[in-house]
Amino acid sequence: MSATIFTGGPILTMDAANSTPEAVGIAGERIVAVGPLPDVRVALPGAREIDLAGRTLIPAFIDPHGHFPDSAFVTLLRADLASPPRGGCRTLADIFARLRAKAAETPKGDWVMGAALDETLLTEGRMPTRDELDAVSSDHPIWVIHTSGHCGVANSLALARHGVGEDTPDPAGGRYLRDAGGRLTGGIEGLSAMGEMGDTHFLIDASNFRRCFDVAREEYISHGVTLAQNSWTAQPLLDLFAEVAAAGDPGIDLVLLPIAEIEPDFSTKGLGTRWPEQAHVTLGPRKLLTDGSFLMRTAWLTEPYHTGAPGKAPDTGLPYMDRETLFAEVRKLHDLGFQIHTHCNGDAASDLFLDAVEAATAANPRPDHRHTIIHGQVMRQDQLARCAALGVTISFFPAHVWFWGDKHHDELLGPERAANISPAAWAEAAGVRFTIHNDASVTPTRPLQLIHTVVNRRTQSGRLLGDHQRVSALSALRAHTIDAAWQVFQEAERGSIETGKLADLAVLDANPLAKPENIENVQLVQTWRRGLPIFAAEIGEINTTKRIGAGA
Structure with missing residues (x-):
């Protein structure tokens, strides 16, 4: 040896x-x-x-929350519609040119998918419309998913393939956007409305999955990450990851977060016979979502957004689950013995999840459950105190400070709430152990840049966004190493x-x-x-x- x-x-x-x-x-x-x-x-x-x-x-760095290998899906299989500093799309004309190029190499009738579009960085400041996508191609179903992963735009053929017509009602927790005359614009918000089109595995088969896996692995290890995460692993993705795991050491270790809705059937009926026994691709917490994205104003807040979206009055966003459903899901997973990671962007969403955890742990005390709030972007100090009392941990998404901090300050949250986005210093003071993530492919996996952002809290314009929420470089390093290992119960094996x-x-x-x-x-x-x-x-x-x- x-x-x-x-x-x-x-x-x-x-x-x-x-x-x-x-x-x-x-x-x-x-x-x-x-x-x-x-x-x-x-x-x-x-x-x-x-x-x-x-x-x-x-x-080595540990990814506490991301969607491996999504970054390679974007670069290899989809039209990459990212804007600077990540990509080259500055206008809607740039978006349409890339989609046309993708359509030209795609057989008629097959899907054309665009990804990583962020309308806040486009000159026009808006999403494309159904009619504009029809003009790109009426021979292909076109689906453009937003960089947040929580909304997108479809052309007419894609809407038809998705089974959405002019009279289709909005599902709970989702929206089919319409113009002033009531006609569908092609915009779709919320996972319940996007359905299959919102899933990571949309249009992925075993061959291109492995190709993307290998490319994403090389990206991650080139930035010092040896443990990655897929934090929304639906059944089709679990099957693809199982094939990779069965083939031997894939060159990077992974934690997968099966989605909550497939339990307990996944564990009781399929896990024992399908999941290979090996050390490299392991199953971790189960995953829930309570709300949407700040960029699309679907993150669920207790107070309205700072300004209204174009043509709309300020509102408080959109819950993805009603109270009864979330309580039932949290109780189910908690009683089954699983750790729970729950997407909570807005503070109203965090309130709901904390209420559910409090009810579940009161009925069935479980020491050291480490249930986790993912993102926790605008958590209040009273909520952090509740986290400490309930044993709930947090993974913050501070890349928002650099990528969208100015937009949060000026439009989405306003100066006061924006200064407290990803409140790591408050969490540290409250005794809440936290991690930090990039949520790739929402923002690229770049640990050192992320650590820099947590420590310095500068936006792209150079604005200092919340000096009082800065933490030390040592705290930030721990949040991406040992604390990240601890958050998924792997601190005995790695992280220090x-x-x-x-x-x-x-x-x-x-x-x-x-x-x-x-x-x-x-x-x-x-x-x-x-x-x-x-x-x-x-x-x-x-x-x-x-x-x-x-x-x-």
């Missing part, structure tokens, strides 16, 4: 004491020694030694540099704690997974290695 010792640079362990040892030794898949260099050498005689040469060693844990490591070209204002400029040099280097950046491949003798 080969052994390696790292020394010669800062080592940030993220252990309980935040210790910074002189050396770390690994053998096989595991960390076997941490401490003074002479002691680590004694523990691993004959090991090769890597001189970090001033670089910084940290635990401690003896016995998996040797999942990242080497950075600088210490992010040294200059917190410059974290976004820190670059990944290497990613190690289960004791092996799996990515090396051209700028910093470590080649200063040597083999040392026993007892040296």
